[in-house]
Amino acid sequence: MSVTAQSTHERQSTHLCAIHARESMMAKLAFLGLGVMGYPMAGHLQAAGHEVTVYNRTATKSEAWVAQHGGAHAPSPREAAQGADFVMSCVGNDDDLRDVCLGKDGAFKGMKTGAIFVDHTTVSAAVTRELFGEAKGHGVSFIDAPISGGQAGAENGQLSVMCGGEQVAYDKAEPVIAAYAKICRRLGDSGAGQVxxxxxxxxxxxxxxxxxxxxxxxxxxxxxxxxxxxxxxxxxxxxxxxxxxxxxxxxxxxxxxxxxxxxxxxxxxxxxxxxxxxxxxxxxxxxxxxxxxxxxxxxxxxxxxxxxxxxxxxx
CATH class of the missing domain: 1.10.1040.10 (N-(1-d-carboxylethyl)-l-norvaline Dehydrogenase; domain 2)
Structure with a gap:
């Protein structure tokens, strides 16, 4: 093989390796809650190449998101979460979060064993620890990951993300969160992100x-x-x-x-x-x-x- 042909072959191999590495990082995701923060965050995930299914209490917002970004929408958290590797949420308060996780059609009932739930809602550390325990019972990991940076940070993908939960689950979730994060850090066990x-x-x-x-x-x-x-x-x-x-x-x-x-x-x-x-x-x-x-x-x-x-x- 000539030097030129070898060089071309090496470049092609490097390019293929890069493509395969990128594909291996793509995941099937669900995003629950399309408010002023969640709507653009879910958009960043879809733009990054992930397969995103969204859920919002007001279905017309889910439909508008799909029309703008692609992906899919589901009528309940449970259906959105089915088959997902990661389920992200950004809802209103403790009760809203409990409902999307544990309600009649809650996400935990649809998540597969080994999947990871990442909550971006600002809630109490108490409900976070409660849901961390409930998730374990469903064979699921739970990370509390509240955010700072406001609407502009969400739209520009420049949020600060502060996380609590198990290190192994965090390590898997961090590359996904990177789609909308300026900085993402694990601060400790469950609840540390909320604190x-x-x-x-x-x-x-x-x-x-x-x-x-x-x-x-x-x-x-x-x-x-x-x-x-x-x-x-x-x-x-x-x-x-x-x-x-x-x-x-x-x-x-x-x-x-x-x-x-x-x-x-x-x-x-x-x-x-x-x-x-x-x-x-x-x-x-x-x-x-x-x-x-x-x-x-x-x-x-x-x-x-x-x-x-x-x-x-x-x-």
């Missing part, structure tokens, strides 16, 4: 209140907001929230995804867990009440940066 998400929400609550007070203070002092942010964002005060939300906060625009109602659900979980483990959360408790005031102002569906609207109302 880490609580840390995330606790940090955000205080940060958004501080940013709201800072911008409101600058407004009342008659300063130019963009100029102020340009300077202070380059120092110790800088944050993602400041860089990405200061202008919309200044403009009274609060339509960027993660709603006040959802934040209050999350903060309730944080405060309950704080009581259980003996962690003091005075700022979190205060900000939760501020969000309650925003709800009373009609801002239940505004995004979390709307804390500044409360300060403006106070004058």
């Amino acid at each position: 880490t998400k609580m840390c995330n929400q606790i940090a955000i609550a205080g940060l958004v209140q501080g940013l709201s007070e800072s911008l409101n203070f600058a407004e009342k002092a008659g300063l130019d907001i963009p100029a102020v942010v340009e300077v202070i964002s380059q120092g110790a005060a800088g944050s993602w929230q400041m860089s990405n939300r200061y202008q919309t906060m200044a403009d009274d625009k609060f339509d960027h995804g993660f709603a006040v109602d959802w934040m209050r659900k999350d903060l309730k979980i944080c405060l309950q867990t704080g009581d259980e483990i003996g962690a003091s959360l005075p700022v979190t408790a205060l900000v939760d009440q501020f969000y309650k005031e925003v709800q009373a102002m009609g801002g239940a569906r505004w995004d979390t940066s709307s804390l500044i609207a409360r300060l403006r109302k106070l004058g």
Whole structure:
């Protein structure tokens, strides 16, 4: 064989190996819950080459997803999960998650032995551990994998994913989660992902209140907001929230995804867990009440940066 022919043969072999490696990574998936986060996340999985079947409580959304992305949709979690290697969920709360897992047509009843359930919902660590145990009884692995990054992160495939569960199951799931993750880490056993998400929400609550007070203070002092942010964002005060939300906060625009109602659900979980483990959360408790005031102002569906609207109302 000539050197040229050998080189061509090696390139072809390398190309075929790459194709086979990619094909070996493709999986049959189900995705349960097509809200503002789940809809684009499921889309990333389909775009990555996985075989995706979706389920949503409102079937018209499942139909719209299939029309946009391909794949298939099923009328129940159980049917969506049949034959799947991985089942992902992103639903509303503890009760919603229990229902899609354990309900009359729950996913656990349709999952094959050895399959892995990956839950992206923000729920209590208690329900996560409960479902981890139930999954074992069905011969299934369960990973809690709450997410951070908001609607934009879901749409751009740039989410932070914090996981809890068994290492072996996590190692299998991580390459699939990579379709929409900027970073994905296992933090410990079942529930560790949810507790880490609580840390995330606790940090955000205080940060958004501080940013709201800072911008409101600058407004009342008659300063130019963009100029102020340009300077202070380059120092110790800088944050993602400041860089990405200061202008919309200044403009009274609060339509960027993660709603006040959802934040209050999350903060309730944080405060309950704080009581259980003996962690003091005075700022979190205060900000939760501020969000309650925003709800009373009609801002239940505004995004979390709307804390500044409360300060403006106070004058």
